Amino acid sequence: xxxxxxxxxxxxxxxxxxxxxxxxxxxxxxxxxxxxxxxxxxxxxxxxxxxxxxxxxxxxxxxxxxxxxxxxxxxxxxxxxxxxxxxxxxxxxxxxxxxxxxxxxxxxxxxxxxxxxxxxxxxxxxxxxxxxxxxxxxxxxxxxxxxxxxxxxxxxxxxxxxxxxxxxxxxxxxxxxxxxxxxxxxxxxxxxxxxxxx
Amino acid sequence: xxxxxxxxxxxxxxxxxxxxxxxxxxxxxxxxxxxxxxxxxxxxxxxxxxxxxxxxxxxxxxxxxxxxxxxxxxxxxxxxxxxxxxxxxxxxxxxxxxxxxxxxxxxxxxxxxxxxxxxxxxxxxxxxxxxxxxxxxxxxxxxxxxxxxxxxxxxxxxxxxxxxxxxxxxxxxxxxxxxxxxxxxxxxxxxxxxxxxxxxxxxxxxxxxxxxxxxxxxxxxxxxxxxxxxxxxxxxxxxxxxxxxxxxxxxxxxxxxxxxxxxxxxxxxxxxxxxxxxxxxxxxxxxxxxxxxxxxxxxxxxxxxxxxxxxxxxxxxxxxxxxxxxxxxxxxxxxxxxxxxxxxxxxxxxxxxxxxxxxxxxxxxxxxxxxxxxxxxxxxxxxxxxxxxxxxxxxxxxxxxxxxxxxxxxxxxxxxx
Numbered sequence: 001x002x003x004x005x006x007x008x009x010x011x012x013x014x015x016x017x018x019x020x021x022x023x024x025x026x027x028x029x030x031x032x033x034x035x036x037x038x039x040x041x042x043x044x045x046x047x048x049x050x051x052x053x054x055x056x057x058x059x060x061x062x063x064x065x066x067x068x069x070x071x072x073x074x075x076x077x078x079x080x081x082x083x084x085x086x087x088x089x090x091x092x093x094x095x096x097x098x099x100x101x102x103x104x105x106x107x108x109x110x111x112x113x114x115x116x117x118x119x120x121x122x123x124x125x126x127x128x129x130x131x132x133x134x135x136x137x138x139x140x141x142x143x144x145x146x147x148x149x150x151x152x153x154x155x156x157x158x159x160x161x162x163x164x165x166x167x168x169x170x171x172x173x174x175x176x177x178x179x180x181x182x183x184x185x186x187x188x189x190x191x192x193x194x195x196x197x198x
Numbered sequence: 199x200x201x202x203x204x205x206x207x208x209x210x211x212x213x214x215x216x217x218x219x220x221x222x223x224x225x226x227x228x229x230x231x232x233x234x235x236x237x238x239x240x241x242x243x244x245x246x247x248x249x250x251x252x253x254x255x256x257x258x259x260x261x262x263x264x265x266x267x268x269x270x271x272x273x274x275x276x277x278x279x280x281x282x283x284x285x286x287x288x289x290x291x292x293x294x295x296x297x298x299x300x301x302x303x304x305x306x307x308x309x310x311x312x313x314x315x316x317x318x319x320x321x322x323x324x325x326x327x328x329x330x331x332x333x334x335x336x337x338x339x340x341x342x343x344x345x346x347x348x349x350x351x352x353x354x355x356x357x358x359x360x361x362x363x364x365x366x367x368x369x370x371x372x373x374x375x376x377x378x379x380x381x382x383x384x385x386x387x388x389x390x391x392x393x394x395x396x397x398x399x400x401x402x403x404x405x406x407x408x409x410x411x412x413x414x415x416x417x418x419x420x421x422x423x424x425x426x427x428x429x430x431x432x433x434x435x436x437x438x439x440x441x442x443x444x445x446x447x448x449x450x451x452x453x454x455x456x457x458x459x460x461x462x463x464x465x466x467x468x469x470x471x472x473x474x475x476x477x478x479x480x481x482x483x484x485x486x487x488x489x490x491x492x493x494x495x496x497x498x499x500x501x502x503x504x505x506x507x508x509x510x511x512x513x514x515x516x517x518x519x520x521x522x523x524x525x526x527x528x529x530x531x532x533x534x535x536x537x538x539x540x541x542x543x544x545x546x547x548x549x550x551x552x553x554x555x556x557x558x559x560x561x562x563x564x565x566x567x568x569x570x571x572x573x574x575x576x577x578x579x580x581x582x583x584x585x586x587x588x589x590x591x592x593x594x595x596x597x598x599x600x601x602x603x604x605x606x607x608x609x610x611x612x613x614x615x
Contacts, residue, residue, distance in 0.1 A: 019204070022371045022372070023371070025202075026373060027202075032202065032371070034372075035365070035366070035370040035371070036369055059469030060555065061466050061469050061553075062470055062552055062555060063552050063554075065554070
C-alpha cells in the first residue's frame with residue numbers, strides 16, 4: 001500500500017487533489033481511498049487530505065500517520081505544521097515553491113535523502129499562467145505523477161476530466177502537462193547528478 | 199459499473215435508481231452532499247416522476263415525509279446529529295404509523311459541545327423509535343443497503359434508517375459498483391402500500407388509541423421488527439442473486455470460527471479492526487470480528503450463537519450511554535446472558551477521534567491477556583480531564599468546561615491525525 005498525505009490551506013483544493021489522485025489510481029485499475037482530514041476547513045487554515053493506493057481492497061480508515069509521500073501545497077506551512085510527521089525515510093517530498101530545499105531551510109532534514117525523491121514545482125505560478133487562478137493542486141498532482149511514476153500523466157488528465165469541464169478542464173490539462181515536464185526534467189537531472197557522484 | 203466516487207454521491211445514485219417519488223430534506227453536515235446530489239438529479243430530470251421538496255427544518259422534513267408516504271409515494275430523506283434530534287417526535291410517528299420511509303443518517307456526534315464529526319450517538323439515540331436501523335461498513339455497502347432498505351421498508355411497512363459514518367464514509371472517495379436501472383428494477387418492485395390517503399377511498403390514519411388497544415398496536419410494531427429479522431437475511435440472499443455480491447444481512451463474521459476473543463462493532467471502523475485482527479492472527483492470537491449490520495431489529499440469537507464458544511468479547515462502540523457506559527454493549531450483553539465469558543465495553547471514536555490500528559492493537563492485546571477492564575475509554579487524555587476536575591475542586595466558579603479544556607490542550611490546527 002502506498003500512502004500520500006497532502007498539506008495545504010483551505011481554498012487551495014487540497015481535498016480535491018486527494019480525490020483526483022484516487023481517481024487517477026482507479027483509472028489504472030488500482031484500489032484507492034481518498035478522504036479529507038476531519039478538522040475545521042476555513043479559507044487559509046491548514047488542511048490535510050489523504051490518499052491510499054493499493055492492489056487490493058483498502059479497509060483501513062485511520063488518518064495517514066506514516067506517509068510514503070508528501071505533497072506540500074503551501075511552503076509557509078513548514079513553519080506552522082509538523083508536515084514531516086511520520087514520513088518514511090527516503091519518502092517522496094513535493095513542495096509548491098520556486099526555491100530549493102536548502103533555501104527553505106530543509107537541507108539538514110533531507111541530507112541523506114535520494115535526490116530524485118526531493119521535488120519542487122512552482123505550481124501556483126503554473127496555475128496562474130494556464131488557469132488564471134492560483135490553484136496549485138492540479139500541477140502538483142501532475143508533478144507527483146512525474147516524481148513517483150505511480151500514476152501516469154494520462155490518468156491525471158482523466159481525473160481532471162472527471163472533476164472539471166470545458167475551458168477549466170483544458171486549462172488544467174495545460175498546467176498539469178507543464179508541471180509534469182518540469183518535475184520529470186528535474187528528476188532526470190537529479191539522477192544524473194547522483195550517478196556522477198556515485 | 200465500477201466508479202471511483204464519493205460515498206455521498208454513490209448513495210445519491212442508489213437512491214435515484216430506487217425511483218423515489220418524493221425527496222424532502224434539510225441540509226446538515228455531513229449529510230449535505232447526498233441531498234445536493236439528489237437535488238441536482240431531480241432538477242436535471244434524471245429521476246422520473248420525483249418531486250424534491252425544500253423544507254424549513256428537519257422537523258418539517260420528517261413531517262413532509264410522513265404526509266407523502268401516507269399518500270402512497272415512495273419517500274426518502276436524510277439527516278444527521280442535531281437534525282435527527284430536531285425531528286425526533288416525527289421520527290417516532292413515522293414508525294408508529296407504519297410508513298416505509300427510507301432515511302440516511304450520516305452519523306455525527308451530538309452536542310453540546312457542538313461537534314460536526316463522526317460517532318454513532320445520533321442514530322443510537324433513536325434506537326427505540328421503532329425504525330429499522332442498518333449500519334454500513336463501506337461505501338459499497340451504504341449504496342447497497344439503500345436499495346435493500348426500500349424493499350425491506352415496504353415489505354414490513356416500517357421506516358428504515360441507513361446509517362453511514364459521517365465524513366469517514368460520506369466524504370471518502372473509493373471504488374463502488376453502481377448497479378444498472380434494470381438490476382434495481384428486477385430487485386425492487388413498485389411500492390404497494392398497505393394504507394393510502396386517497397380522496398376516492400377515504401380513510402383516516404393516526405387514530406387516538408387509549409389503554410384498550412395501545413399496547414396491542416405497539417406490540418404490532420415489535421412483531422413487524424421480528425418479521426424484519428426474518429426478511430433481512432432473505433433480502434441479502436435475493437440481493438446476491440441479482441447483483442452478485444454480499445451486502446447487508448444481520449451480521450458479518452470475520453475469522454470467528456475458532457476465535458477465543460471476538461470484537462463486536464458497527465460501521466466503518468470494522469475495516470480498521472479487521473486489519474488489526476489480521477496482524478494479531480499472524481502472531482498466533484485466536485481473535486475474530488462480529489460486525490452488526492442490523493442494529494434494530496437486534497439479531498440477539500445470531501450474536502449469541504457467534505459468542506457461544508468464545509472466552510471474551512470486546513464491544514467497541516462509537517457511542518456513550520452517560521452514566522453506565524455502552525449502548526451497543528447493553529444489547530450484546532443481553533445476548534450473552536447465561537454464557538460464561540468475559541465482557542468488555544470500549545467507548546472509542548467519539549466526536550471524530552481517530553481510531554488507529556496502533557491503539558486497537560494495544561487494546562486487543564490487553565484484552566487477550568485479561569488486562570482490560572469492564573469499561574474503557576480508548577485514547578482518553580487523562581491529563582486534560584484531571585486538570586479540569588482539579589480546577590472544579592478548587593474553584594466554585596471554574597467557568598465553562600469545554601473552553602477551559604481546549605485552552606489546556608492548546609493549538610490543534612497543527613495536528614495531523
